[in-house]
Amino acid sequence: KNTCMTVANRMHVVQRSFALLLVLHFQLAASYISYPRVHKHVVLEGSRDTKLTTRTSFSTRLKVHNHNEADEELQKRIVEYETKAQRAYDEQWANVTERHGLDWYFEKIRRGAVGQATYPKTVDELGGLPFFGKEGIPEKLGGISFWSRSFVRPPPLSRYSDRGAPGSKxxxxxxxxxxxxxxxxxxxxxxxxxxxxxxxxxxxxxxxxxxxxxxxxxxxxxxxxxxxxxxxxxxxxxxxxxxxxxxxxxxxxxxxxxxxxxxxxxxxxxxxxxxxxxxxxxxxxxxxGKGLIPADPDTWKRRRRVIVPGFHQRWLNRMITLFARCNTGLINSLYEMAESTNSSAKMVDMEEKFCSVTLDIIGEAVFNYEFQSSADESPVVKAVYRTLREAEHRSTAFIPYWVLPGMSGENSILEDQRLFSRDLSMLNDRLDDCISKAMETKVETSLEDLEQRDFEEDDDASLLRFLVDMKGEESNGSELRDDLMTMLIAGHETTAALLTWTVYELYNSDGDYLSRVQAEIDAVLGDETNPTLAHVTELNFTRACLIEGLRLYPExxxxxxxxxxxxxxxxxxxxxxxxxxxxxxxxxxxxxxxxxxxxxxxxxxxxxxxxxxxxxxxxxxxxxxxxxxxxxxxxxxxxxxxxxxxPFGGGARKCVGDQFAMYEAVVTLSLLLRRFDFKFVNGAESVGLRTGATIHTENGLWMIPEVRKGVPKTGDKWVEPHHPVLNPGGAELSRQLANQHKTTERRPNEAVAPVT
The missing domain is CATH 3.30.43.20 (Uridine Diphospho-n-acetylenolpyruvylglucosamine Reductase; domain 2)
Structure with a gap:
């Protein structure tokens, strides 16, 4: 520690010498610089306002180049931000206790050079600055950060992009x-x-x-x-x-x-x-990439403003029909397994099936792409899972091994990195193909007209179509790819995990929750084949079971x-x-x-x-x-x-797809439990826990499906709860329905027909 202190003390001498040399250098260099100042992205021009000493007082007009935002919005952001920054800068020098460090050495040397003990309110009060003339440099000189911002970097558009400032990256x-x-x-x-x-x-x-x-x-x-x-x-x-x-x-x-x-x-x-x-x-x-989950605050604000309108209620209503249709392959395959005479053919990994069906849903809902993974085990599901596992490994690595030479890419010396590169390439190829097809048929439409589309009659009701067609929002291929990749991974992985652990707990619990949730589903759906939006809002206990699954197994x-x-x-x-x-x-x-x-x-x-x-x-x-x-x-x-x-985070960066996920989970669970019962193959204790970016089973959720031998009579009704989500009296009511379900006579071998 003593050695460190000695080095630190000597650094003060080095700082003073270095500061003096830099100031002299910049004084000479700046004498050749006059307004308007030209930055890489922004040209600042205008007359000087002598009432202020902020940089923005000299930025009354802006010419914006190579920027996709309106001139007025960019000017407003720069003015607001730099006004606050300069005010804080003024307050810092006004406080004597804050006068320390390398920036203060610069400021003291500058003040000594102009013969001023304190900085005047305006340049006019100085009568001009030495080396600069009457107009001078119309801003306070504040050390390396000032010089860098003035002559090297353009003005930051936000606090986050103002390198080195509190709140910046x-x-x-x-x-x-x-x-x-x-x-x-x-x-x-x-x-x-x-x-x-x-x-x-x-x-x-x-x-x-x-x-x-x-x-x-x-x-x-x-x-x-x-x-x-x-x-x-x-x-x-x-x-x-x-x-x-x-x-x-x-x-x-x-x-x-x-x-x-x-x-x-x-x-x-x-x-x-x-x-x-x-x-x-x-x-x-x-x-x-810069999708909503990993995006920096500036990118997140811009992309969220574009994406959130896509999750409007008319579109979500249309998605409920799609959820039921995407479950068709899963349900019919479960019927075949249940009726098979081969004992090994009866066993199914429900975790893998849930991953497949949620991938099918995301494919059609977001990309208008049919993965058809419910029929066969999808390589995309495996690629997504392996990609998330690699991301988890990187989050805790002591050394960023993937940036070292020879450690990443298809030629990496590590097998898992080669596999990761191939998985990522496959996922990118799928997304690029979807984006290209959507861009070829782009029809610019206002946001109001998009929200009023007849999604029931629309062949392509995908979120990608919404984003591509939205007028006034120029999303390039890279941004769309990042957004879609985020939804692909986060959108299907989390819902699949929720369904997996809810089914696990329902069949592992000592309570009567399974019979109660099946009784509710039977009563609410009646003789309807598929759930509707009205059904989803009435399935209160079903949602409570899913919510409890999210509490025990957060994703x-x-x-x-x-x-x-x-x-x-x-x-x-x-x-x-x-x-x-x-x-x-x-x-x-x-x-x-x-x-x-x-x-x-x-x-x-x-x-x-x-x-x-x-x-x-x-x-x-x-x-x-x-x-x-x-x-x-x-x-x-x-x-x-x-x-x-x-369950979906909190604050401003909460998941934008929470309603979508809940609708999807309720529809899928109600379709399955209305038609099937399940038994563990090797007992609940064999399931185990493991993580990717979400909580997975260690060995899969292996179960044996059995066709339910009856449903409640047509006409049984579920009492509308007085609470908007959970009925405080629902526990006793669901038990009564469960008992009624057990005692109701059924015809032998009566079962619900497969989904069509």
């Missing part, structure tokens, strides 16, 4: 600062910068379990699942039980702040401009963020404040949130009835609890549970 210096502090903490036992307890893994135990060769291979490639001896989210759950709602997870020099508290989660997810996707964006960009089990500012988390249930340095990687453990006894009664038990009752814990400072009366949509969201339940 983090860089190597931020990472080095955290790494250096971690080393001081771990090696020299220094006090933690963040104040969070450290949960360090046991490398000795991992070495013994894996062996030397595998241990170092897993270490370099960041395979925490193998090093920890199980899924990462289960490791975080173990540490949560020991260290509490916030701790630092340290794997060598790399660290993550793990948060398992709803008050802290609310702060992180709703603090606009303070956090970005960070590490998640870095590892997903090779896969999803994904961890949300990833990175701090863009030095921030302090609220106390919550921790009892102390945690300080996050700029650049800190944060894991919000939804698995821990959804299964903590602090926020749920009997959290490890599958109980769909819990959603009819509120829950409050006054020990958690600032948490308002779960309030059923605040449920306004298809499911209890983060507002109703005050961020203790995050």
């Amino acid at each position: 983090t860089g190597a210096l931020d990472s080095f600062r955290i790494l250096f502090n971690n080393l001081l903490q771990f090696l020299l036992n220094n006090e933690s910068e963040d104040g969070a307890p450290v949960a360090a893994w046991d490398p000795v135990q991992a070495f013994q379990n894996a062996g030397p060769i595998k241990f170092f291979y897993y270490l370099i490639t960041g395979n925490l699942q193998e090093l920890a001896g199980g899924p990462l989210f289960l490791l975080l759950a173990q540490y949560y039980n020991v260290y509490g709602p916030v701790f630092k997870l340290a794997f060598g020099p790399r660290s993550f702040i793990v948060v398992s508290d709803p008050v802290m989660a609310r702060h992180i997810l709703t603090s606009r401009g303070s956090y970005d996707k960070g590490m998640l964006a870095e590892i997903l960009e090779p896969v999803m 994904p089990p961890v949300l990833i963020r990175r701090a863009l500012i030095d921030d302090e988390l609220p106390v919550g249930s921790a009892g102390f404040n945690t300080k996050l340095p700029r650049g800190a990687d944060v894991f919000v453990s939804t698995w821990n949130l959804h299964r903590s006894p602090e926020y749920w009664k009997d959290p490890e038990t599958y109980n769909p009835d819990r959603w009819t009752e509120g829950f409050q814990n006054d020990k958690v400072k600032g948490w308002k609890g779960y309030r059923p009366e605040r449920v306004y949509g298809l499911y209890p969201d983060e507002q109703a549970t005050d961020f203790a339940f995050l």
